[in-house]
Amino acid sequence: MEFRQLQAFLTVANTANFSRAAKLLGYAQSSITTQIQLLEQELGTKLFDRLGKRVVLTDQGQCFFTYVKQILFLADEAKEAVSSSTTLKGSITIGAPESLCATRLPMVLQEYGKRYPLVKMVLKIGSYDDFLFWLKNNSIDVALFFQRETVHPNLITFTLIAEPIIAVSKRGHPLIQKGGLEPIDLRDEMVILAEPGCSYRIILENILSAANVYLETVLEIGSIEAMKQCAISGLGITFLPRVAVEKELESGQLVDLHWIGEEFNTVIQLGYHKDKWLSPVLRAFLSVTKEILGSE
Template sequence: MELRQLKTFATTAQFLNFTKAAHHLGYAQSTVTSQIQGLESELGTMLFERLGKQIKLTKDGENLAIYATQILKLAAEAKDVISSSLTPKGTLTIGTAESLCTYRLPDVFKAFRSQYPNVELNIRFDICNDYRTHLRKNTVDIVFFLDVPCNEADLITHILNDEPMAVIAAPNHPLSQKQFIMPADLSGQALILTETGCSYRRLFESILTQAGVKPSSVLGVSSNEVIKKFVSDGWGIGFLPHITISNELAGGQLAALPWGGPPFVIKAQLIYHKEKWLSPALRAFIDIAVKTLQHAAI
């Protein structure tokens, strides 16, 4: 197997489309097809199922995709190590939550790109439960996420700042008229929360469960913007980082309920694997991120 074949395979596995993969790589589509066929011939298996114009990974293809990603990352690291130049370059893959990427990280990206324009940044969104797995498989270089403080022996954690949370409702919701809200007030209420596996949804549901609260329904939504829209339309009660709703609070589309229950100890954190090789690019990115975010205010 050649690295160029693995890169072509990994790109095709990402797009699940030969034409898009060819365009991304700057190849003719016939070149992509030829390299994939050569790889399949060498391995003696089919890597993609072809159903008309649609393709999908076979089981062997899914397995190879995991290894291909790691091999390509290791090859890039080896190239950086051997290079005599200490100038940050190459590619960084960053895992992050939507809320942090939208409201906290733009200043980090801007500062980093202005200093190191030759470093390519790839941003990956996943649910919170997957972040540690990706770090341990070396499929991402670094992760930004919201959670209670991470304290795992194989991970390096930088606590960046407290991330205030808000229980939200439509301004005309009956609960918005109360002086303070306790968990019991949410019994029988419809909840509109982030997807299952999200750290702060898990914390919020844990608080309600300990208080014996049973909502009438729970709707899981993967988009903060959709959650805000549904809550403002009166569909139910939401729970989001305060920074994501500041504009809607100021504009009167949402109301932050005066929470009187247990505190939400959620921290914005930067984590990476303790055995991760810190390339010049990754080290520079960590330094800029910590300096920019550590004491960030709403």
């Protein structure tokens, strides 16, 4: 059993595709196929089921997958431990929602990059469900979640900071005079929402559903900056993290409508899979993130 066979197995398992795995590793597809066949012969069991162009792990393959991840991470850590250099090297893949990429996360990445300049950082933007899938399949090392405080049985999570959501509109909106925005007030308003899957959109929709309020007019946008600009231009009311609109509130471009419906109670959480091997690179990222965001 060779390390290149284990790496081939792990890459095929993560990509569910032999040709894609071959491209990522720089091998011919026939070489990847041979390495997997040799592993299966040595182990005396089938590791993958072939379903057309897609491959999925068998039960035995899933069991082996857990051990292979640990073996390869231990090998990487061993190399770092005996290296003559004390400088961290390697890579880390981070999952985060667009809202955090536009607000809190740059501070973390800047500080981490300053302390560990030889570590390559890869950022994958997605939703909560994306992060669960990616963490399970080891496509990312760690994720930042923006949602109500959640405990997941397969994750180790840390709650870092409360992150309030507020309702905003342009200056002069008629509802400003009301002194507080309730769910019923949104029924006849244009509401600017983030894309489906966004955590605070899901929370808002649940709040409105519980209040028997259903939005008549919705503008759906996949960018925080675009949502702000549409609200500033007077297209409607939007719900965003306060940190994302602080400058616009200070300048008077946007006004807080003072939401008095059910509270969002959103927080930022940091998490990784419970079976994840904590390499020095990942430990350092966890430490820096807790230091930067946990002290906010």
